[in-house]
Amino acid sequence: AQSVSQHNHHVILSEAASLELGCNYSYGGTVNLFWYVQYPGQHLQLLLKYFSGDPLVKGIKGFEAEFIKSKFSFNLRKPSVQWSDTAEYFCAVTAGFQKLVFGTGTRLLVSP
Amino acid sequence: DAMVIQNPRYQVTQFGKPVTLSCSQTLNHNVMYWYQQKSSQAPKLLFHYYDKDFNNEADTPDNFQSRRPNTSFCFLDIRSPGLGDAAMYLCASRTGANTEAFFGQGTRLTVV
Numbered sequence: 001a002q003s004v005s006q007h008n009h010h011v012i013l014s015e016a017a018s019l020e021l022g023c024n025y026s027y028g029g030t031v032n033l034f035w036y037v038q039y040p041g042q043h044l045q046l047l048l049k050y051f052s053g054d055p056l057v058k059g060i061k062g063f064e065a066e067f068i069k070s071k072f073s074f075n076l077r078k079p080s081v082q083w084s085d086t087a088e089y090f091c092a093v094t095a096g097f098q099k100l101v102f103g104t105g106t107r108l109l110v111s112p
Numbered sequence: 113d114a115m116v117i118q119n120p121r122y123q124v125t126q127f128g129k130p131v132t133l134s135c136s137q138t139l140n141h142n143v144m145y146w147y148q149q150k151s152s153q154a155p156k157l158l159f160h161y162y163d164k165d166f167n168n169e170a171d172t173p174d175n176f177q178s179r180r181p182n183t184s185f186c187f188l189d190i191r192s193p194g195l196g197d198a199a200m201y202l203c204a205s206r207t208g209a210n211t212e213a214f215f216g217q218g219t220r221l222t223v224v
Contacts, residue, residue, distance in 0.1 A: 032209070032210060032211075034212065034213075043202075043215060043216075043217050043218055044155070044202070044215045046212055049212050051210040052210070088152075090154055090155070094213075098160075099145070099157050099160050099167065099169075100145060100157070100160075100204070100206070100213050101157060102147075102154040102155045102156075102157075103154060104153075104154050105153070105154045107152070
């Protein structure tokens, strides 16, 4: 069964700083990978997704993620964060028709 | 237009009184999921269906049951809610491999 781990539980950055959030998964087969964002008091929104092809995936709001198969990783990046990026970020993995499993989440606080 | 609809958005129930949460999707998706999300935590998978094939997570309490009478609808029954079951309950659906999951707005359950 697949599982996901996110290394950083809390990240604090100043505006304009670069962001990288780690995500590692465990599953030996073909996976689909996702990053979701949850703003305070709001529902989950999809930031980006990887199914196949180019391992560098671009999403909404200037976010991107890189799938590195050899490292079982799917790290999220943004070159320059804004105060409005303050939110919780979840990495998720699924395989085929199986369950969609979320990581523990990373809470990002961007100070103005 | 909302594609995954959860009703009600807010539910207050008494300790021990059975409660049912509902989810419908207009997308004709094969896979549906129920998650429990407590404050500042990741969504925790309770169940998922592939068509009528039901999959129960090993650590989902027996107090939680689910029904999927047809493709569009899925229900979460909590037979005897305890204070610890107060949470946001999320429903999601997807077609299958290489597709994203669409989430509903959630039902916030309060147990008094």
